[in-house]
Amino acid sequence: MLDELQAELKDAQLARDKLRTQVLKALKASLQNEQIEQGGELSGEQQLVVAQREIKKRKEAADMYQAAGRDEQAQLERDEIEVLKKYLPKQLTQDEIIDIIQSAIDEASATSMQDMGKVMALVSPQVTGRADKAEVAITVKDLLRA
Numbered sequence: 001m002l003d004e005l006q007a008e009l010k011d012a013q014l015a016r017d018k019l020r021t022q023v024l025k026a027l028k029a030s031l032q033n034e035q036i037e038q039g040g041e042l043s044g045e046q047q048l049v050v051a052q053r054e055i056k057k058r059k060e061a062a063d064m065y066q067a068a069g070r071d072e073q074a075q076l077e078r079d080e081i082e083v084l085k086k087y088l089p090k091q092l093t094q095d096e097i098i099d100i101i102q103s104a105i106d107e108a109s110a111t112s113m114q115d116m117g118k119v120m121a122l123v124s125p126q127v128t129g130r131a132d133k134a135e136v137a138i139t140v141k142d143l144l145r146a
Contacts, residue, residue, distance in 0.1 A: 001047045001087065002031060019076075023083040027054055048129045051087045058084070092131045094139075100126050101140050113144050 005028050012020035027050075034050050035042050042050070062077035085091075092100070104122035108115060119140050127136050 001044070002028070005031070005087075019079055020083055023080045027051065027084065027087070030054055045129070048088065051084060052129065055081050055084050055088070089129050092127060097127065097131055097136060097139055098143070101136070101143055105140075105143060110144060113141065116140055116144060119144070 005024060009021065009024040009028060012024055030050050030053070031042065031047060034046065038046065058077045058081045062074045062081070065071070065074035065077060101119065101123055104110075104119045104126075105115075108118040108122055110116075110119050116137075120137065123136060123140065124133065127133065
């Protein structure tokens, strides 16, 4: 991912695209910091976690700006999220998430909210990087209550 990122950063700089340049530099720095912390090369999954963390930071910032009435700054954060999404695998649709959860509920023979941990243990590996786990947890709760 770092090589691809470096090439994209160079293209963004040549195109004088300030937004992409800024976002890609931040992502590259985060990846390099994580690499230093881990003491070696990052696996694809570790790189994915870093990209997701960057997106989460921007979502939280956009929400805070929106709540403070700073719509322009919130939109800037959302634009940065769109640039970062390119580095994530294709996201699952809500229907695909429900199908995965339903099969996990059936597999775990889950019948109540007490079984949520079992269901999430089965669902998490299947949705990692492809769906927001907080939203998945809400969907699991809704399906277990039904």
